[in-house]
Amino acid sequence: MDKGIIDLSYLDLAVVYGLVLLVIGLARLRGVGQERDMLIASLRMVVQLLALGYVLHLVFAIRSPAPVLLILVIMAVFSVQAVAARVKDRMPNFYRVVGVAIFIGCGGATFFFCSLVIGLTPWYDPRYLVPLAGMIIGNSMTGASLAAERLAAEMKDRREEIEALLCLGASSRQAASEAVRSAYRAALIPSINAMAAMGIVFIPGMMTGQILSGTDPIIAVKYQIAIMCVITGSVAVTSLLILILGYRGYFTAAQQLAEPSP
Numbered sequence: 001m002d003k004g005i006i007d008l009s010y011l012d013l014a015v016v017y018g019l020v021l022l023v024i025g026l027a028r029l030r031g032v033g034q035e036r037d038m039l040i041a042s043l044r045m046v047v048q049l050l051a052l053g054y055v056l057h058l059v060f061a062i063r064s065p066a067p068v069l070l071i072l073v074i075m076a077v078f079s080v081q082a083v084a085a086r087v088k089d090r091m092p093n094f095y096r097v098v099g100v101a102i103f104i105g106c107g108g109a110t111f112f113f114c115s116l117v118i119g120l121t122p123w124y125d126p127r128y129l130v131p132l133a134g135m136i137i138g139n140s141m142t143g144a145s146l147a148a149e150r151l152a153a154e155m156k157d158r159r160e161e162i163e164a165l166l167c168l169g170a171s172s173r174q175a176a177s178e179a180v181r182s183a184y185r186a187a188l189i190p191s192i193n194a195m196a197a198m199g200i201v202f203i204p205g206m207m208t209g210q211i212l213s214g215t216d217p218i219i220a221v222k223y224q225i226a227i228m229c230v231i232t233g234s235v236a237v238t239s240l241l242i243l244i245l246g247y248r249g250y251f252t253a254a255q256q257l258a259e260p261s262p
Helices: 010-029 035-060 065-086 094-118 126-157 159-167 172-197 205-212 217-250
Strands: none
Touching: 010 035, 035 065, 035 126, 065 094, 065 126, 094 126, 094 217, 126 159, 126 172, 126 217, 159 172, 172 217, 205 217
16 A cells, blocks of 8 residues: 555645635625634634644654643643633533543543553653544533533523422432433534444544555554544543533532522
């Protein structure tokens, strides 16, 4: 198998960026009203990815854990901000809850995969650690956003039901259990759908990239199966932590439903 990979020039990128401009034009033609958001998002994508490429080029040449850990911290911080941007109605202590959940859920999944499954040597090898952590954090953000947004909606819609359960002697955990269950179910749906369609409806990006770079397809498949299992575990743990830590903010220390934020 040819180990080479076809490079893309900046002119090639400019040509394919025309598709984004086409989408913006169609949105404007149909009066969607999101042309500015799409343009800004696409430009940010280009700038951020090019910057990341140059940064990774430098980091890969440095054999020190400090810059690698700094990149992971920056990724985690921006992921919390990205989740916050997607959620309109935020739970109490939103940033603390989501930050802790992502640190434990995504960080634990990354450590498990890189250290115990792959067995990286050294453990901070940026060629593996940074891209894998990025995939785990990036995919977990969707579940985290759904969990946080759905919990806030459920607690708002079920407020009278929860107050009635508290009056009947239920604890805060028991009163909020149905809201937590519904939010957790919603958070897991994208991961379940992705696993069910993978390999038949679409070929995932990680596997495609490895095959294009010359990796044996069977090895690429093994890595894709492994990373999807890790991502699913990360989504499940991160979302559950958000719900477990998040619902408590809706109650007082006396097991009473707190007044809604103005």
